[in-house]
Amino acid sequence: MMSTSEPIISLRNVTKRIGRSTIIDDLTFDVPQGEIFGFLGPNGAGKTTTIRMIVGLMTTTNGQILIKGKNIKTEFEQAIQHVGAIVENPEMYKYLTGYLNLVHYARMVPGVTKERIDEVVKLVKLESRIHDKVKKYSLGMRQRLGVAQALLHQPSLLILDEPTNGLDPAGIRELRDYLRQLTRFGGITVIVSSHLLSEMELMCDRVAILQGGKLVDVKPIQYFTQGSGQAQTYRIETQQPELVMAALSRMDGIEEVKLGVEGIVELTTERERIPEILAELMQHSVRIYGVETVRRSLEDGFLELTGGKQIV
């Protein structure tokens, strides 16, 4: 998925000062085409401010932002035409219908046809309600209309600020699948922000961790879930936990075995050992109903990076 071509967006030493306080301090990173990139950080970390600077709503105090090689400050129109965004909440004209909201934004970019409007309406599944006034929409529907307006002009870079706000788990899953589809088939690059690591994990390829306006690190998402690649904890569901415990305690290469509740046995081992362990358990003719990976707590991964500072 990573491409070697020039990044869709690159930030160089981006700094924002308002009055005496430095809100964003020297951010530098690139996002290649096709990636879903996350800004992760607690409230007040500077996620929204960074997004505002990327889309030109705020100017940078120092540094520069290039979108497809165009400077957002000096070549605003050429740079912004590649971007579709929702900054903070998806705020629409409540007294207009969803459709007229889209017509409004369509008129601001050359070449957006009626057919394209219908296409994005279908894409976000708002066909049945698109001619209702936005004030009657639920938060989820507004979110979807927001995505629709951001996609109207077929941008190369889609930026969504806290897109999961107000979505239920099913909605979040739907959004994730949808973003995946966009990056995979549409070649779009996506930047999302969130203060919840668990949501980032569902959506992103890489995350930039922001704290107090500083970039702590940029890591692939696996870093948080799989740690540095050694032992992991697995959970086995069985009807004969004692039998399994006994069998496991006789095996090699197992760091820890624990008896859980309701027929669950937890063991910690390397991933490579799992097939052998299962095969051996089978020979003891125990009935196993399921094996799952117990993720390393996301927060553990995060704490390791930020040196013990808690997120959220």
Add this chain to the structure above:
Amino acid sequence: MFNLVRNENMKIYRRVRTWILVGLLVAFVLFINIMSWQFDGKESQGDGWRTVLQQEKEHRNEVLKKPGLEAEDRTFNLQRIAVIDYHLERDIRTEDGSIWDGVNGSAQLAILISVFTIIIAGDIVAGEFASGTIKQLLIRPANRLKILISKYVASLMFGILLLFALFVVSFLANGVLFGFGHLDLPLIEVKEGVIVENNMFLNLLQTYMLNGVSTILYVTMAFMISSAFRSSTMAIGFSIAALFAGNILLEALQRFDWSKYLLFANTDLTQYLSGQPYQSGMTLSFSIGVLAIYFVAFNLISWLMFTRRDVTS
């Protein structure tokens, strides 16, 4: 640019609020016209105007007999009598009791146009900040200046719509009340001591234009506050206050020479028609110059504040 103005118009006219303002204007025009027809215009209708003029003439002759009448009042009464005689001798009816009575009278409601246009202009930028939609608006490949201009143009277009509504409604209402005759009636006035016949329609147009100048200035002021302070309440409140309190302020400040540079002292260009400017030495071109400076300054401030500042709403 054309599309941007279309967008702004869509946002104005798809709101109930806008139509309430238009409706209020229509209601006011109807109310005022029916009232003045009922209590004033009716008696002049048909041939009634002659009787009314006769009565006025007698009354003015009485006034002239009073001892100690000031020269100014004396001239005024004599001029009125001359005009009345002109009407009676040539059998040219007065506008009283004709369609023109109400149509001309309704032009006084132009102040409502100012107020209602201020409401739209004061909200057109600040409202987008309040609702947060400004963020979506400004992240399109259209520069901020173009967006600002389209909003300004749409605000002024709303003022023109109101003026049009004022004219059409007052024309139709008075046509129904007084009949649609006498449209070619001349306006008989004393100009520099001589009685002249003027075109009634051109006179109305002139009134509209002069009122329009004042409307444009106050609307531009509301628009500036809206863009600079991003607050509708402040823009609308301050501009309407200026519109109404301006004259009171002027009276208090008349003795100061510098007060002639105030916006309020110059917005009413009709002061040069009556020949009584706010301060002696003020001329029409002086006022036009002062207004032009305010106009440019307001727009410059709008532009600087709107295009340069960060959007943090």
